């Protein structure tokens with residue numbers, strides 16, 4: 001019997017979830033998702049839910065794409081697996097590598113495949129160190145990242161990330177990884193214009209480079225827009241200044257585009273939007289629209305020339321690097337992205353429309369700051385609004401007001417994620433204008449419910 005209660009009991013008895021307090025989840029009872037179609041999900045109780053998070057930033061093309069399942073099925077029937085270790089390759093992996101080189105920013109002709117974004121960032125750590133070894137500068141070992149960044153959950157991924165809660169468990173970060181502050185205007189930009197703050201935040205990188213010693217720094221890694229950290233959209237001055245500083249010291253740039261890649265910002269890659277000329281690009285999630293796990297690193301010519309040109313084995317790889325079934329899913333996902341002109345639509349039509357509709361939420365008494373970029377957006381819940389965005393009064397974090405709001409989202413059939421008291425969305429890129437209206441109306445209803453609840457509790 002697959003009824004909800006049985007599933008919940010079995011889930012609690014055997015299934016340890018990612019980033020979850022298992023004990024608390026057992027008491028609460030897990031939600032069982034059973035079906036998806038387009039931008040909607042259904043749970044085991046038959047409740048229909050609008051998926052404002054594209055699964056987990058990945059189901060960009062929506063659920064129920066028959067042509068992806070067909071491509072996967074056919075590849076499974078033809079050749080479900082073969083490795084790429086022993087002087088062998090497979091057709092989908094070759095085709096996908098070529099396709100990625102074609103849609104990547106100029107100067108990216110090579111790709112290294114992994115099974116996930118975390119593995120791709122582990123690959124980055126090893127690849128940049130290999131690069132500097134081959135260049136005869138093995139002392140260039142340190143990678144600079146940012147606090148509140150998310151780069152995955154493996155040892156290197158979590159170390160590159162800047163999540164305090166993750167570093168507190170398991171002796172992280174590993175040696176050779178250091179962090180600077182994030183370009184969060186709301187948090188640290190008081191008294192400055194956004195543009196001034198962007199330059200200021202980038203200067204923290206130069207300070208750190210000088211602190212570590214420029215001859216010891218291998219690379220800087222950053223998400224063009226921080227996703228899991230709460231949709232932190234940097235000022236437009238930030239990335240060009242980061243680029244200038246990295247160029248000045250000859251430091252490699254890794255753009256972690258696991259969320260921003262494949263159209264989320266209205267460009268195929270957000271590096272193009274922000275004026276970043278990365279040497280390596282991390283991808284995963286949207287590459288297969290989440291239908292099958294796949295990740296990888298796009299390798300720019302500066303690194304490829306040395307890695308390939310100097311010869312010798314790069315002693316790194318995964319059983320599932322270039323998995324034919326995953327590559328087949330990616331090929332079909334990219335084909336859909338192009339055929340339906342989805343990236344263009346996000347850039348020219350639905351992205352600007354979402355920005356405009358989402359901004360209307362700013363008039364709600366709970367909303368202190370709402371912003372977006374393409375198909376990612378976030379809003380901050382505030383106790384009392386101030387005259388400027390730096391004058392708001394916030395709730396005590398211990399009250400977990402974001403979680404209260406998230407509860408109303410679920411109840412009203414809407415998935416929106418809470419990062420502290422910032423509520424964020426990253427909806428499927430296929431959303432129509434009508435569906436954007438529907439989503440924004442749902443969010444407003446949830447904000448009203450939250451507001452009434454907080455009033456009743458005497459929290460505002």
Ligand SMILES: *Cc1c(COP(=O)(O)O)cnc(C)c1O
Nearest residue numbers: 116117118150151152258259284
């Ligand atoms: C999700 C994510 C990762 C990790 O990807 P996994 O497939 O979960 O390992 C890395 N970087 C960013 C920016 C992400 O959002």
